[in-house]
Amino acid sequence: MTTVEQEIYEPLNIETAIELSKNLQLFDHDDHLTSEEIGDGNLNLVFRVKNEHSGKSVIIKQALPYAKVVGSSWPLTLDRARIESESLKRTYQLVPKFTPKVYFSNTNLAVTVMDDLSDFTILRKGLIAGNIYPNLAKDIGHFLAHTLFFNSDFGLNQQEKKVQSSRFINPELCKITEDLVFTDPFYDHGTNNIDEDLKPFVSTMLWEDQSLKLEVATLKKAFLTKGETLVHGDLHTGSIFVREEDTVVIDPEFAFYGPMGFDIGAFIANIILNYLSQQVHLRNQFQRQEYQQYLLNIIDESWNAFSEEFTSLWNQYPQDVFMNIDGYLEQTLQEIFKDTIGFAGCKVIRRMIGLAGVEDVECISNQADRNKVKKAALTLGKKLIVERSQIATINELVKVVSEHA
Ligand code: SR1
Ligand code: MG
Known part of the structure; x- marks a missing residue:
């Protein structure tokens, strides 16, 4: 189980992505949420967690400790998640119109929670x-x-x-x-x-x-x-x-x-x-x-x-x-x-x-x-x-x- 309090890294799955977003109080605990892994890039997991009833949704991006495009034979630092969230926050200060808003980031979990741009x-x-x-x-x-x-x-x-x-x-x-x-x-x-x-x-x-x-x-x-x-x-x-x-x-x-x-x-x-x-x-x-x-x-x-x-x-x-x-x-x-x-x-x-x-x-x-x-x-x-x-x-x-x- 992935909780914010534990802060111990483990790769998320569709269930723990929902759990994390509830623990972060981005949704109510009794909300019925759906979750899907939508990452099509070379490196990371990307989950969309959504309340189908209200339409509210967030993206949870998590770095894997290796390059997804190659597999576990290519280890890769989780620190890139920190770099990404810090860069997004800095960029949001400068050009908010062109940057997703970050709601939460955690270095240990290698996670960034941000705006869902599903209509893009x-x-x-x-x-x-x-x-x-x-x-x-x-x-x-x-x-x-x-x-x-x-x-x-x-x-x-x-x-x-x-x-x-x-x-x-x-x-x-x-x-x-x-x-x-x-x-x-x-x-x-x-x-x-x-x-x-x-x-x-x-x-x-x-x-x-x-x-x-x-x-x-x-x-x-x-x-x-x-x-x-x-x-x-x-x-x-x-x-x-x-x-x-x-x-x-x-x-x-x-x-x-x-x-x-x-x-x-x-x-x-x-x-x-x-x-x-x-x-x-x-x-x-x-x-x-x-x-x-x-x-x-x-x-x-x-x-x-x-x-x-x-x-x-x-x-x-x-x-x-x-x-x-x-x-x-x-x-x-x-x-x-x-x-x-x-x-x-x-x-x-x-x-x-x-x-x-x-x-x-x-x-x-x-x-x-x-x-x-x-x-x-x-x-x-x-x-x-x-x-x-x-x-x-x-x-x-x-x-x-x-x-x-
Ligand atoms: C192993 S990562 C391959 C490429 O995907 C990223 O988008 C970068 O362009 C990187 O070079
Ligand atoms: Mg990329």
């Missing part, structure tokens, strides 16, 4: 279905500007930032990213998941290219060393919930103090992957062109919303005396942009050949079609990495992406 859809699924979300790009741009600015030395007291960064030391989850995003896909590594037919292409395109590896090494170094701000750390389209007009960002268990461009790069990479997959999903040429243009607009608008809002925050809430020096803002944005493109390239590549692919592409049942999309993605991902210094504006980035479908 996971963005990845919405994009695969070809849906349009008119506010998505501006919401993500706003979310990123506020979270990245107000957790950085530009927008947070610089001593407080040091204290805050110590609460988000996340070595095990960073190591997953260091391996799965920045290392393994660029070598013939056992964690990769590559169709035999694609191997010669991958070998020539990635593994034998020393100049590409030099660029990836530079990006990996930035990930390892640039503790600029509190990043979400895994901002793919499976970490975003959407309704027609609303956007909510979930799942920040990979949060740590890292480079500003990392989250934006992850978001753009996943939009790119959906864009490329629509070559197959949308067979009607007119519909495809229209939807792909919508996806290109998301890339353009999210960056523009981010940079405009970041600029406004920079001018209103400077924490550093140098922030009114001509050129400093432009130089900062340019550096973020260059990192964004490089990280996006790495993220695109990892999802095509590394552990944990994306449904947008993996759900293409015809092998030839799927591999065609993967080849286009690998070619584009590599170009983003090696040519990131030459892609100077968001319009140029959009043009490069549009040339690969």
Whole structure:
């Protein structure tokens, strides 16, 4: 039996999830509650506990002591549940509109209880279905500007930032990213998941290219060393919930103090992957062109919303005396942009050949079609990495992406 008082870790099941939510007094003891495990991610248990009569429901997320996607052979720290709940609480202070409210968290139980967003859809699924979300790009741009600015030395007291960064030391989850995003896909590594037919292409395109590896090494170094701000750390389209007009960002268990461009790069990479997959999903040429243009607009608008809002925050809430020096803002944005493109390239590549692919592409049942999309993605991902210094504006980035479908 799991009680709050005991605080002894054990994985929840549908019965103990109900028990826990009653013990937390989120429901009355005589309420008739239902519970289901709805987690479809790689790492955790997620329960929805609901009073069918009143309609009230909560989500209970619990970290497992291993990576669910692999099994108990891959042990993983429970501390990620603490990181996730602390990140959600901090983000809720900054952008409540885009963040689930946390009702309860407990480090020993590795549990976070939060808003149920059951009337929302996971963005990845919405994009695969070809849906349009008119506010998505501006919401993500706003979310990123506020979270990245107000957790950085530009927008947070610089001593407080040091204290805050110590609460988000996340070595095990960073190591997953260091391996799965920045290392393994660029070598013939056992964690990769590559169709035999694609191997010669991958070998020539990635593994034998020393100049590409030099660029990836530079990006990996930035990930390892640039503790600029509190990043979400895994901002793919499976970490975003959407309704027609609303956007909510979930799942920040990979949060740590890292480079500003990392989250934006992850978001753009996943939009790119959906864009490329629509070559197959949308067979009607007119519909495809229209939807792909919508996806290109998301890339353009999210960056523009981010940079405009970041600029406004920079001018209103400077924490550093140098922030009114001509050129400093432009130089900062340019550096973020260059990192964004490089990280996006790495993220695109990892999802095509590394552990944990994306449904947008993996759900293409015809092998030839799927591999065609993967080849286009690998070619584009590599170009983003090696040519990131030459892609100077968001319009140029959009043009490069549009040339690969
Ligand atoms: C073992 S975890 C695999 C991936 O799932 C998460 O969403 C992260 O992207 C991680 O790299
Ligand atoms: Mg996740």
